[in-house]
Amino acid sequence: MPFEIVFTVADDVGKKATTSVKIPTTFLLADYVEFGAGMATALNNFLRGKILSADLCLDVDISSLTGNVTSGISDVEEIGAFEFVTAAGNRVKLNIPGMAELDTITGTNVLDETEAEVAAVITMMEDGIAGALPCDVGGDDIVDTLFAREHFRSSGRRR
């Protein structure tokens, strides 16, 4: 699958839309930055809207995941709601759809952090995984967990 650069454009009443172009996967990130800037300039001169951003998007092959199947009682509206804090004190939410009720402490909506699956999520967010540390929107490192709870929320599915 090729990579894709997605450009977001705003018009003069603030409405936004995107346009994208697919590109080969064999270059360095710095090269894609050069391409993105060059194409943004060409689009700026051609279009009347304002280019807000350009994002390089890639699809990672997840076929090697183990145990990645739906259980008979799975529901995306049942959420594992985590909230973390960064070194600068900023809060970061992570809402994971389809949590298992067995991961809560009996009589509460609190996730049991001694459960391996829950602990793995917290470790990943606080300490990173595969050499990368999760962060907030400004790039500030996540350092601690504020809470981990069960939460229910409508998926917003339209009928």
Added chain:
Amino acid sequence: MSIFTASITFAFVDDKGKTSSTKIRIPNTLSLAAISAFTLASAQVLADFSACQLTSARPCIGLDLSSATIRAIAGAGSDIAEKAWAIASTAFGTQSKMIMPTATDSYVLAGTDVIDETNLDVAAVVAVLEDGIVTTGGTIAPVDLRDNDLEAVDSFTEKFRKFTGR
């Protein structure tokens, strides 16, 4: 404008067919290989936690556009419902389209919906689609879904689409 973070969107489906997603951000000072490695490892953690099936893991990395020439505010009268459709073909005959919002009326040939490819601003976009852009690591040229190089823009027209945003 600076480089911000890589944002990874994980999509899920439950056994009723309902879908949802969640997002994790990491610094994009990492290599693409490292971002991919994090994505795969974190996908496994999420798959272990969730009773749903993970259907995709898609990192998107904000690119630094500080070297681009970009207007400060959108042009008066610009409208995202006014699109420019470029359809380009590969050497194998497959086609790929690029739909660009806020197209400019003045680039359309009188009495038609055809965008004038002799105009310099239009020609520059066509050149990017057909020939790519030279970067430090080589020329990056757009491709179709199957990674085949786009060789020629077959049509470039103006079209209007209903705005469905909220």
